[in-house]
Amino acid sequence: MSDSRHGPAGEPDILVLPGPEDVSLAAAEWIATTLGQAVAGRGRADFATTGGSTPIGIYRHLAADPLRRRVPWTDVHVWWGDDRFVPRDHQLSNVLPADTILFAAAEYSGQSGNRTQGTDVEAGIEPGVPVPAGNIHPFPCSETIGRGGTPADCARTYAEALAASPMPVVDGLPRFDLILVGVGPDGHVMSVFPGSRAFDCDALAFGIPAPTHVEPHVERVTLSPALLGVASRVLVVAYGATKAGIIGRAFGEARDPRSIPAQLTRRVGATWILDAAAAAQVPPAIPVRSH
Ligand code: 6PG
Numbered sequence: 022m023s024d025s026r027h028g029p030a031g032e033p034d035i036l037v038l039p040g041p042e043d044v045s046l047a048a049a050e051w052i053a054t055t056l057g058q059a060v061a062g063r064g065r066a067d068f069a070t071t072g073g074s075t076p077i078g079i080y081r082h083l084a085a086d087p088l089r090r091r092v093p094w095t096d097v098h099v100w101w102g103d104d105r106f107v108p109r110d111h112q113l114s115n116v117l118p119a120d121t122i123l124f125a126a127a128e129y130s131g132q133s134g135n136r137t138q139g140t141d142v143e144a145g146i147e148p149g150v151p152v153p154a155g156n157i158h159p160f161p162c163s164e165t166i167g168r169g170g171t172p173a174d175c176a177r178t179y180a181e182a183l184a185a186s187p188m189p190v191v192d193g194l195p196r197f198d199l200i201l202v203g204v205g206p207d208g209h210v211m212s213v214f215p216g217s218r219a220f221d222c223d224a225l226a227f228g229i230p231a232p233t234h235v236e237p238h239v240e241r242v243t244l245s246p247a248l249l250g251v252a253s254r255v256l257v258v259a260y261g262a263t264k265a266g267i268i269g270r271a272f273g274e275a276r277d278p279r280s281i282p283a284q285l286t287r288r289v290g291a292t293w294i295l296d297a298a299a300a301a302q303v304p305p306a307i308p309v310r311s312h
Contacts, residue, residue: 032287032307033255033257033286033288033293034291034293034310035310036292036293036294036311037295037296037303037309037310039297040260040296041078043312044078044258045078045079045082046082048256049078049079049080049082049083050082050088052079052256055256056093056198057093059198063198064096066097066098067098067100067186067195067198067199068099068100068197068199069197069199069200069201069244069248069252070099071102071115072102072104072105072115073203073205076119076201077122080123083123094150094151094152095151098157099152099158101159101244102202102210103212103213103243103244104116104242105240106162106165106242108162109159109163113239119157123150124152125149158182160175160242161175162242164178173227175242176224176226176228179226179242180224184225191251194225194251198254199254200249200256202249202255203257204257204259204283205267208281208284209282210249212229212243214229216279217229217246219246220278222245223245225244225248226242227245246282246285249285249286252290253290254290254291255291255292256291256294257293259295259296260296260298262301264298265299265300265302268283272304297311
């Protein structure tokens with residue numbers, strides 16, 4: 022039985038690989054396949070990516086051949102599950118790694134200094150992936166900050182953009198083709214922290230006060246946790262021993278996403294790709310695949 026507030030019941034597909042580099046490559050391949058399927062099915066793919074350090078290795082693989090050539094990037098729309106309320110070029114921005122690695126924006130804008138990877142159209146060598154600028158949909162943090170607005174203002178504008186997008190609507194919520202998330206040390210996903218008020222409101226996006234228990238201590242904006250329940254596919258990626266405890270708890274018998282928001286992604290239609298260190302405390306009763 023599907024309940025969009027908590028996601029469909031069941032267990033995700035869990036893939037356990039030896040180390041972080043295996044995880045990044047497998048995640049990038051999985052994303053490339055999923056985006057291709059979405060474009061084949063509905064003419065575009067709506068992909069919400071994540072922040073933190075997890076996407077960096079993934080972006081490197083997506084931006085390099087063979088994956089760069091495999092994905093129909095011009096039909097991919099990139100959104101963000103959450104961001105820090107800072108300008109887009111701030112070092113804490115969740116958009117900056119995508120701009121730098123996935124889209125190679127500095128190369129295109131000529132701001133990279135020596136342009137060692139500069140565009141060479143004839144040779145077919147281009148930096149980054151060719152997602153049209155109009156398909157890139159960050160939270161409007163820079164614009165909101167520039168006009169003296171708040172994270173709540175920023176979230177409202179983003180919610181309007183989501184509502185105006187041609188994504189299918191399920192239970193009043195836009196259905197992403199793919200949402201990628203990492204797992205925080207407290208079990209948060211996107212910027213939905215344990216006990217978040219976002220569980221009790223119907224908005225599509227929220228301004229979130231600066232968390233004091235996890236870094237960085239800056240205000241955030243986040244999508245609604247309910248969107249994780251209706252997304253066609255959700256990919257959870259985590260590696261390293263520091264994630265083992267919380268991931269073990271996420272797969273415990275008690276299901277309470279308000280306490281462990283990562284449990285929102287413990288659902289059919291979700292895939293978790295973990296390294297052996299991060300998966301070390303997944304209870305033996307939970308089926309995992311390993312290569
Ligand atoms: C953020 C996030 C957050 C992140 C996790 C995992 O903006 O901080 O989007 O939900 O994905 O905290 O972070 P790491 O990838 O750094 O482990």
